[in-house]
Amino acid sequence: MPVIAPEFPDHSKWINTSFPLSLESLKGQPILLCFWTFSSVNSINIIEELKKIENEFTKRGLAIISIHQPKFQHEFNFINIKEACIRLKIEHSVVVDEKMSIWKNFALKNTPAFVLIDCDGSIFFSITGEYKFDILLEQINQLFQDKNFPEIGLINSEKYDDKFMFRYPTKTVASKIENSLFYFVTDTYNNRVVQLNHEGNFVTFFGECDLLSPLGCCIWKEELVVCDTGHNRVVAFDLNPNKHKKFRVLAGKGEHSIFESRAEYDAKLAPLSSPTDVCVWGNNLAITCSGSHQIVLYVPKDDAVIHLAGAGKEDVLDGPAAFACLAQPTGISAISDTVLAFTDSNSSSVRLLVKNWNDTGKTMIMSLVSSGLFDSGFVDGLGAEAKMQYPLSCAWSSQSQNLYILDSYNNALRSYSIGKDYMGTIILSEKLNEPSGLFWFEGLLIITDKNSHRIIIIRESDIINKENMNSTEIFQIFAIYQGPFSRITDYPKNMIPNNLV
Numbered sequence: 001m002p003v004i005a006p007e008f009p010d011h012s013k014w015i016n017t018s019f020p021l022s023l024e025s026l027k028g029q030p031i032l033l034c035f036w037t038f039s040s041v042n043s044i045n046i047i048e049e050l051k052k053i054e055n056e057f058t059k060r061g062l063a064i065i066s067i068h069q070p071k072f073q074h075e076f077n078f079i080n081i082k083e084a085c086i087r088l089k090i091e092h093s094v095v096v097d098e099k100m101s102i103w104k105n106f107a108l109k110n111t112p113a114f115v116l117i118d119c120d121g122s123i124f125f126s127i128t129g130e131y132k133f134d135i136l137l138e139q140i141n142q143l144f145q146d147k148n149f150p151e152i153g154l155i156n157s158e159k160y161d162d163k164f165m166f167r168y169p170t171k172t173v174a175s176k177i178e179n180s181l182f183y184f185v186t187d188t189y190n191n192r193v194v195q196l197n198h199e200g201n202f203v204t205f206f207g208e209c210d211l212l213s214p215l216g217c218c219i220w221k222e223e224l225v226v227c228d229t230g231h232n233r234v235v236a237f238d239l240n241p242n243k244h245k246k247f248r249v250l251a252g253k254g255e256h257s258i259f260e261s262r263a264e265y266d267a268k269l270a271p272l273s274s275p276t277d278v279c280v281w282g283n284n285l286a287i288t289c290s291g292s293h294q295i296v297l298y299v300p301k302d303d304a305v306i307h308l309a310g311a312g313k314e315d316v317l318d319g320p321a322a323f324a325c326l327a328q329p330t331g332i333s334a335i336s337d338t339v340l341a342f343t344d345s346n347s348s349s350v351r352l353l354v355k356n357w358n359d360t361g362k363t364m365i366m367s368l369v370s371s372g373l374f375d376s377g378f379v380d381g382l383g384a385e386a387k388m389q390y391p392l393s394c395a396w397s398s399q400s401q402n403l404y405i406l407d408s409y410n411n412a413l414r415s416y417s418i419g420k421d422y423m424g425t426i427i428l429s430e431k432l433n434e435p436s437g438l439f440w441f442e443g444l445l446i447i448t449d450k451n452s453h454r455i456i457i458i459r460e461s462d463i464i465n466k467e468n469m470n471s472t473e474i475f476q477i478f479a480i481y482q483g484p485f486s487r488i489t490d491y492p493k494n495m496i497p498n499n500l501v
Helices: 041-060 078-087 101-105 133-144
Strands: 013-015 031-036 063-068 093-096 113-117 123-128 169-177 180-187 192-197 202-206 217-220 223-228 233-238 247-251 264-266 275-281 284-289 294-299 304-309 329-334 339-344 349-354 364-369 393-396 402-407 412-417 422-428 437-441 444-449 454-459 479-481
Touching: 013 078, 031 041, 041 063, 041 133, 078 093, 113 133, 123 133, 169 217, 169 437, 169 444, 169 454, 180 202, 180 217, 180 444, 217 275, 223 275, 233 275, 275 339, 284 329, 294 329, 329 437, 339 393, 339 402, 402 422, 402 437
Parallel strands: 031 063, 063 093, 275 329, 329 393, 393 437
Antiparallel strands: 013 093, 031 113, 113 123, 169 180, 180 192, 192 202, 217 223, 223 233, 233 247, 264 304, 275 284, 284 294, 294 304, 329 339, 339 349, 349 364, 393 402, 402 412, 412 422, 437 444, 444 454, 454 479
């Protein structure tokens, strides 16, 4: 007997539509519901796949509606959800499921999930999890049976006046080239990396036609290494100004899959699932793979990628690295040749990977600050007491021996003293808005303030109260870079190097 799909609650908040929608009003049309949350890398991946279905079937009459459920407190804020929809380029209608009532009414157990509704309003098919689009596509084709339905105009996506040099920048790195300081910023929304000079002026860009949702980056030898997250690979651009359009794939076969524990792959055959950050570690590159909850190592001398940590299960479990469980590692920073620090965002944790732990020859994972998968907060204190909310990046200062962390959903810059096992908050003169990238370079802390579309620079020497990390002193921003343009085609001709015009 058919099961009628439960109606949306009255007074729900909507995005990308000028009026509330109802399943009753859409009877006669096939409907696809997508349940997601913007903090989940799995949800972000299915949103990208959903666009392929959208392109093929909306013109044949399929109505697509996303249902957003919050996990973190930050995700209850309607403005933050709207920002996420713009950032992810979602153009179909989105309903905000603040109390999880829609999710519960459909008796779902996991997110992401899809529910397909037929023209009579009955549930035709449902499925949860990633990497099941072939199954979903088969069911959609079965529902359509070569028929077309009237196309309905539900799309009324949010418009904005784009005036920035970069939109939703996510990660950054700084380096000196021929004694001049440059900043490299992953302009994720525009699928490129922007290079700025020491005054924050545009120099050039990398990868505008080659990258998809790039995130972490680092400078390695004479190359700019970028996590080409949407393509599940890591690539390198030559920094020679005459060759900067050229790139090579370092690692990744371009598919989502779990990296087998303690395995080694030829670099270009390695399964890198949503690589989100990369850092130089000795002669190698350490890479966080958020999609598989793992950390891997690119070894250039062997042109290989080896497994470092993470069993591939999303959880919080310390111990031997091969069997430890991570939860969406997103930012990584080298403390020494034997120690890596990383942010484990979905568990609101900052953790260490330690080689040759206590001279045992073992590689271990240990948590410095950890809230667990279903707990978060905003608390200073000893490691066991401190709390964060979805940290996205970290940076080690070799000068102060402090680990700086971007506590992204608390819109805060935090500092952790490994020697004292204490986490404090650095109060800035400017409010952050979902900051996501942090890099330390020669006494400068460089922050990508994602939802404010800007780069903030702080002199570490201005953080004067290092002994008391619980200080309420407000620290001044050294510089803010926020350009007036959005796309490379908007730049005046005189701002583009001659070889690009």
